[in-house]
Amino acid sequence: MMPAGFRASGVAAGIKPEGALDVGLIVADEPVAWAGTFTRNAAAAACVGWCRGALGTPVRAVIVNSGNANACTGTAGEAAVRRTAEAVAIEMGCSPAQVLVASTGTIGIPLPVAKLVDSVPAAAGALSDDPEAFAHSIMTTDSAIKTSSAHAGEAIVFGVAKGAAMLAPNMATMLAFLTTDAAVASDLQDVLDDAVRVSFDRICVDACESTNDSVFLLSSGVVPAEHDELARAVMEVCRDLAKQMVRDAEGGSKLVRIQVTGATTDGDAVTLGRAIAASSLWRAAAGGGDPNWGRVLAAMGAVDRALPVGQVTLAIGPETLFDRGEPCGSIEAARKAMDADEFVVSCAVGTGPGAAEVLSCDLTTDYVTLNAGGTT
Amino acid sequence: MMPAGFRASGVAAGIKPEGALDVGLIVADEPVAWAGTFTRNAAAAACVGWCRGALGTPVRAVIVNSGNANACTGTAGEAAVRRTAEAVAIEMGCSPAQVLVASTGTIGIPLPVAKLVDSVPAAAGALSDDPEAFAHSIMTTDSAIKTSSAHAGEAIVFGVAKGAAMLAPNMATMLAFLTTDAAVASDLQDVLDDAVRVSFDRICVDACESTNDSVFLLSSGVVPAEHDELARAVMEVCRDLAKQMVRDAEGGSKLVRIQVTGATTDGDAVTLGRAIAASSLWRAAAGGGDPNWGRVLAAMGAVDRALPVGQVTLAIGPETLFDRGEPCGSIEAARKAMDADEFVVSCAVGTGPGAAEVLSCDLTTDYVTLNAGGTT
Numbered sequence: 001m002m003p004a005g006f007r008a009s010g011v012a013a014g015i016k017p018e019g020a021l022d023v024g025l026i027v028a029d030e031p032v033a034w035a036g037t038f039t040r041n042a043a044a045a046a047c048v049g050w051c052r053g054a055l056g057t058p059v060r061a062v063i064v065n066s067g068n069a070n071a072c073t074g075t076a077g078e079a080a081v082r083r084t085a086e087a088v089a090i091e092m093g094c095s096p097a098q099v100l101v102a103s104t105g106t107i108g109i110p111l112p113v114a115k116l117v118d119s120v121p122a123a124a125g126a127l128s129d130d131p132e133a134f135a136h137s138i139m140t141t142d143s144a145i146k147t148s149s150a151h152a153g154e155a156i157v158f159g160v161a162k163g164a165a166m167l168a169p170n171m172a173t174m175l176a177f178l179t180t181d182a183a184v185a186s187d188l189q190d191v192l193d194d195a196v197r198v199s200f201d202r203i204c205v206d207a208c209e210s211t212n213d214s215v216f217l218l219s220s221g222v223v224p225a226e227h228d229e230l231a232r233a234v235m236e237v238c239r240d241l242a243k244q245m246v247r248d249a250e251g252g253s254k255l256v257r258i259q260v261t262g263a264t265t266d267g268d269a270v271t272l273g274r275a276i277a278a279s280s281l282w283r284a285a286a287g288g289g290d291p292n293w294g295r296v297l298a299a300m301g302a303v304d305r306a307l308p309v310g311q312v313t314l315a316i317g318p319e320t321l322f323d324r325g326e327p328c329g330s331i332e333a334a335r336k337a338m339d340a341d342e343f344v345v346s347c348a349v350g351t352g353p354g355a356a357e358v359l360s361c362d363l364t365t366d367y368v369t370l371n372a373g374g375t376t
Numbered sequence: 377m378m379p380a381g382f383r384a385s386g387v388a389a390g391i392k393p394e395g396a397l398d399v400g401l402i403v404a405d406e407p408v409a410w411a412g413t414f415t416r417n418a419a420a421a422a423c424v425g426w427c428r429g430a431l432g433t434p435v436r437a438v439i440v441n442s443g444n445a446n447a448c449t450g451t452a453g454e455a456a457v458r459r460t461a462e463a464v465a466i467e468m469g470c471s472p473a474q475v476l477v478a479s480t481g482t483i484g485i486p487l488p489v490a491k492l493v494d495s496v497p498a499a500a501g502a503l504s505d506d507p508e509a510f511a512h513s514i515m516t517t518d519s520a521i522k523t524s525s526a527h528a529g530e531a532i533v534f535g536v537a538k539g540a541a542m543l544a545p546n547m548a549t550m551l552a553f554l555t556t557d558a559a560v561a562s563d564l565q566d567v568l569d570d571a572v573r574v575s576f577d578r579i580c581v582d583a584c585e586s587t588n589d590s591v592f593l594l595s596s597g598v599v600p601a602e603h604d605e606l607a608r609a610v611m612e613v614c615r616d617l618a619k620q621m622v623r624d625a626e627g628g629s630k631l632v633r634i635q636v637t638g639a640t641t642d643g644d645a646v647t648l649g650r651a652i653a654a655s656s657l658w659r660a661a662a663g664g665g666d667p668n669w670g671r672v673l674a675a676m677g678a679v680d681r682a683l684p685v686g687q688v689t690l691a692i693g694p695e696t697l698f699d700r701g702e703p704c705g706s707i708e709a710a711r712k713a714m715d716a717d718e719f720v721v722s723c724a725v726g727t728g729p730g731a732a733e734v735l736s737c738d739l740t741t742d743y744v745t746l747n748a749g750g751t752t
Binding site: 369 | 448586665675681682683684745
């Protein structure tokens with residue numbers, strides 16, 4: 001069920017082959033407050049620029065297509081976003097500036113905008129309380145839909161997301177759409193920023209930042225709620241969706257929880273965790289169930305030139321393999337911990353208060369094969 | 377032939393299995409000037425710290441073992457380096473401080489130092505003008521030895537290197553040993569730094585920085601030479617060895633020359649080139665012969681948030697696929713260019729004077745398989 005004040009739909013516009021759902025629409029009964037966070041990639045898609053421009057303005061609708069990212073598509077790509085927003089605006093009786101647009105799919109291929117525009121009346125006609133078709137319409141190589149909800153007092157926060165995977169396949173793009181009926185005086189952008197920082201910003205599949213990453217939070221404000229309740233519920237939904245993305249990562253077979261403690265700041269801990277998550281060598285070892293902890297240490301040492309290696313303690317699962325500068329423990333015990341489809345790598349790097357968990361996955365031959373072809 | 381004043385050898389100490397050559401020795405007839413550049417990884421191997429401490433002191437010998445990196449091995453690792461240097465010093469009749477030590481192989485496994493020390497008399501007895509056994513002794517998963525030489529007037533610069541690949545397999549480690557008989561008043565360290573900056577520092581196999589990377593340049597000073605001749609010869613040898621490393625990269629099937637022009641500075645161009653070279657998505661596409669140029673642009677946009685995408689022109693081989701912000705060209709023509717075992721990706725990112733070429737390779741399932749196991 002969508003939160004009060006929202007309806008959603010998903011239809012097939014023919015952008016993806018074989019009649020798959022590829023256009024999703026979320027509509028608010030009235031103009032609603034919203035917040036958004038977007039990719040910082042300089043090659044951001046045209047739709048990202050459009051949404052950034054709409055920040056601060058109440059909106060009526062979000063339209064999203066899968067199968068084409070509409071990124072690096074030049075002036076034609078920008079025109080396609082405008083035409084899409086106009087088509088939704090006509091259907092909804094609102095201004096194009098009140099329509100948010102998102103895309104996910106192959107980069108650099110012209111968006112078949114006519115197909116998208118032609119699908120808008122059907123998408124509007126299919127709007128309902130049921131978000132399932134919408135959740136399907138944004139999938140690329142996701143193996144399952146990703147939804148999550150949490151209560152904020154009497155109000156509800158509901159999220160739908162797609163993960164780091166493409167059908168085409170191409171650049172991984174991550175999209176998340178949160179709606180809530182909570183009425184709070186809070187700055188929605190602050191609520192979303194705080195949640196994104198410890199959820200979507202702490203997952204790493206292949207360290208490749210997308211041109212289309214977008215997270216939206218729309219609030220109809222129908223149900224009274226407390227700020228803290230809303231903040232907690234938004235964070236819970238973001239964390240749950242982020243974890244679902246890593247679980248369903250392209251070619252990934254394991255969820256690796258990288259926990260860094262003892263850093264100077266949380267930010268430093270995140271930097272170290274992301275460096276480990278980005279190491280192809282470590283990720284390949286993780287996929288093979290090989291407790292190659294030297295690669296973890298080398299990844300941290302490459303990103304922090306002043307890492308006090310003599311103070312570092314490193315464990316895989318419950319097995320400590322490096323204790324304040326000295327190798328120790330049982331490789332076999334660590335190997336057993338890695339047999340699970342989820343395991344922890346913990347790195348205590350000093351005595352500071354900074355800590356962070358980064359969720360990552362392994363690197364498998366499936367990832368390479370999936371991404372070795374298929375642009376056209 | 378080694379340059380005048382140097383001899384080399386390679387023997388089997390039993391660190392690698394099955395009697396493979398695994399200990400190499402280079403000896404100078406007299407103490408010689410030398411320069412070195414080393415990994416900046418905070419988890420640098422014990423031998424790297426030892427060599428850094430010897431900078432500025434003339435040396436008599438370099439001993440290197442393969443099959444074990446002696447990195448992250450704690451105090452035992454440091455003691456192993458000292459014992460190794462002492463064993464060579466006794467054999468050569470010099471001070472341990474005049475002996476450089478290098479290692480390559482698995483990280484975090486105690487170095488079997490007794491085997492290494494026991495092999496020193498045999499290595500000393502095998503010294504000759506022929507560098508081939510030495511070149512073999514430093515190999516890990518290299519498929520061929522890597523040597524190069526260039527003339528500096530009457531003098532010669534000779535280099536031996538090992539590439540980014542491991543037998544065990546483990547963290548990729550890159551080692552290069554240059555010797556020359558050139559006598560010049562130049563600061564050898566400047567000569568080496570200038571050469572490394574545009575050779576070994578401009579290759580990227582998997583963006584994983586090693587704990588053991590070391591480049592040594594030893595000069596016996598027997599043959600008069602001009603500074604410019606020596607600088608050019610050292611650069612030529614470094615570039616040749618660097619290219620050989622990428623050609624023989626673990627799991628790599630193609631050499632991808634990433635050429636960035638129009639950046640503000642050469643350093644900016646290197647940063648952009650390395651970001652492309654580090655993109656798992658682009659590298660997988662390169663391996664599959666898929667001209668997925670959107671991944672190239674996305675990699676640059678992620679590392680330079682201010683990249684002026686509307687000014688960027690991108691080509692694969694001779695085919696321009698993105699011209700100042702607009703997609704163009706023939707994907708099929710680009711695909712043909714990628715069929716070759718070496719191709720160019722060129723990115724003109726603006727009107728600045730900065731330019732750089734980064735040599736990289738593709739990502740294949742072989743790389744993942746090679747690195748999925750084998751620590752113990």
